[in-house]
Amino acid sequence: MCGIVGGVAERNIVPILLEGLKRLEYRGYDSSGIALLNANQEIERVRSLGKISALETSIEAYKRSESALFNGFIGIAHTRWATHGVPAENNAHPHICNNQVAVVHNGIIENYQSLKAEQIVEGYRFTSETDTEVVAHAVHKFLQSSKTLLEAVQKAVKTFDGAYALGVVSPQDNHHLIAARKGSPLVIGIGIGEHFIASDVSALLPVTQNFIFLEEGDIAEITRESVVIYDIAGNKVERPVKQSQLSANSVELGEHRHYMHKEIFEQPQAVIDTLEGRISQDHVLVSSFGHQAEEIFKQVNQIQIIACGTSYHSGLVAKYWFEDIIGLPCFVEVASEYRYRNPVVLNNTLFVTISQSGETADTLAALQQVKKIKQEKNIATLCICNVPESSLTRESDLIFLTHAGPEIGVASTKAFTTQLVALALLLTAVGRSKGLMTEKRENIIVKGLQKLPGLIQKALEHEDVIKEMAKCFADRDSALFLGRGTMYPIAMEGALKLKEISYIHAEAYPAGELKHGPLALIDEAIPVVTIAPNDDLLEKLKSNLQEVKARGGQMIVFEDEKSNVDSEGNMRVVKATSNVGRITAPITFNIPLQLLSYHVALIKGTDVDQPRNLAKSVTVE
Incomplete structure (x- = not known):
């Protein structure tokens, strides 16, 4: 979702901010902007709709029209994904108040309407439809009424309800950048x-490998020489400096046309x-x-998995594994639903959250909800x-880190695969700890x-065949995906x-x-993608395929080499893998579905890495 970059440096900050914004493009955005303090200690700002390249063009136009250098040693920048207010230049960040305060903001100020009403009475004029302008x-x-910008921000955030990550600068305190974090x-x-702020470490990898991760409620006062952090109560606190293992090159495209393609092929590693x-x-x-894992796992009587989107699908696969292989009840639920009802959480539950970013707002809120009853129910998270x-x-x-490396493409690929690997390891660890395996x-x-890794590599070798098959989607508006058992959530992920x-x-x-509704959709105009592993349900699946064939459906079947589904007429078969088991089959069969979607998108001419209306990390509801 929205991205923040800012800094206080000994050099012109603008190139650093622009590079940081480019490295946050994967998060999804519709506009961007930069504000800085110039040599005269005035706020200069340029905003633009569209890609960062459009912002660079706008900066050059601003320089010519204003005869300005547009450079400075302190500044903030932002990529916005529309929440309050349509994509428009006046809604883009940074927001400025009376040329004395400039603000960038991720998150949502939930009480912005009441604050806005108060501020209008106080004489403030609004130029945008956003909730962020009330922050400025x-x-x-x-x-x-404050001695410093820090003090002003500390007072201001006490009036906000909701989530925020803030970067604030002001000519009245022209050597300081203030950062604040709550829920984002x-x-x-x-x-x-020199020191910097960002919503993601990837934005700053060209300038540093060392990072402080602000905690909930923290406010930081940042200068070129120092970083001083205060907790929610206003007390000075120390936060550890962590060294990132990522490199600036790790988020480069290399020989690949898109990040999604690169990340599909990074899956074996x-x-x-x-x-x-x-x-x-x-x-x-x-x-x-974790060092306490074995003792915790011994007491677990059921698993509750909470996730969103692709991560939810990985949880659905795990449900089959836990119940089929070790006979342990496993419940899987979408986080945005779970958090707004009154779920029954049983004693001795292992509460598992799954998220690529670890910042998914609904998943995090569900975890916080469960933590309130954690002790009385003997729940482990x-x-x-x-x-x-x-x-x-x-x-x-x-904690289990998947070590997938940076995933830039909005459509998750290697994060999903490594989540499934993690869940397979969890299944085995719990099963052994409880004596169920x-x-x-x-x-x-x-x-x-x-x-x-070898099975995935073999599946990737079918790219040319899949690329050819993708052509049948060129003039199609709908598709149906079919699977049975663990292949059903894989079909969901493919769709x-x-x-x-x-x-x-x-x-x-x-x-x-099929007979309970979807069969009514089948005709020669709708492609039907089916996953056919060589398992106990194969013969039943073949009968389902005959039902589609009899109604003229155009079928693409990804099968195991031993499944023996024949290519004929309106059925095209790819022998995607061989010798897969109950655990490796869903992971392996997902690979050709990723390639199929990628090549269909190329044919359709869509933006593969940054699809419309979507964001990589959904940090607001």
Whole structure:
């Protein structure tokens, strides 16, 4: 979602801000802007609709029209994804009040309407439809009675309800950048004679590898020489400096046309990295989930998984695994629904949250809700996440990092694959800790996971065939995905990918449900994508395929080499893999669905990495 970059430096800050914004493009945005303090200690601002390249063009036009240099040593910048107010230049950040305060903001100020009404009475004029403008006015109001910009921001945030990550500058305190965080991530980049802020470490990798992750309620006063952090009560606090293992080059495209394509092909290595240090010969190291994991797992009587989007689909696959393989009840629910009802949480539940970013607002809120009853119900919390130091990791008892590396494409690929690997390891660790899994079964699962990078690599080799198959979607507006067992949530994930990046309406159904409605949709105009592993349900699935064939449906079938589904007439078959087991099958069969969606999107001419209306990290409701 929206991105923030800011800094106080010994050099012109504008190129650093622009590069940071470019590195946040993957989050999804519709406008952008920069505000800085110039040599005359005045606020200069340029905003623009569209891509960062449009902002760069607007900056050059501003320089010519104003005969201005547009440079400075302190500034803030933002990419906006519309929430309050349509995409428009006047709604783009930064927002300015009376040329004395400039603000960038991620999150939502829930009480902005009441604040706006008060501020209008006080004489403030609004030029946007956003909730953020009340932040700029509030800081300006308190600046009139405060000694420092820090003090003004500390007073202002006490009037806000909701979530925010803020960057604030003012000519009245022209050596300071103020950062504040509540419910929305914000990091401080530590340099030599310069310091920065960002909503994501990737924005700052060209200038630093050292970061402070602000905690809930923190407010930081930042200068070139120092960073001083205050907690929600106004007390000075120390936050550790962490060194990022990412490099600036790790988020480059390389030889690939799109980040999504690059990340699809990074999956064999991502699986290797996720397994590294988590298995020993034929066993899963339970301590991979935390030093208390084994004792916690012994007491677990059921699993509750909470997630959104793609992460929710990984949870649905795990439900089959937990219940089929070790007989442990597993419940999976969408976080945005879970948090707004009164769920029954049983004693001895392992509450698992799954999120690529670790900042998904609904998932985080569901975790916080459960933590309130944690002790009385003997609930343990575990997060599966790709980002260390994220909010989910800080608030969970146990942590499993997927080590997928940076995922820039909005449509998740390698994060999903590594989440499934993590859940397979969790299944094995819980099963062994509770005595529900034999050593033989554990050995089979571990050996299967060790073969997984090779199975994925083999699936990727079918790209040219899949690219050709994608052509049949060129003039199609709808598609149907079918699967049975663990392949049903994989079909759901395949349908989600297709609609995310190609804008084709796609639905997924359990193949056995065809007669209960979806069969009415089948004709020669609707492609039907089916996953056919060689398992106990294969013969039933073949019968379902005959039902589609008899009605003229155009079928694409991804099968195991031993499934023996024949290509004929309106049925095209890809032997996507072989020798897959119950754990590796859903992970492997997901790969051709990713490639199919990617190549359909290319044919449709859509923006693969930044699909319309979507954001990578959904940090607001």
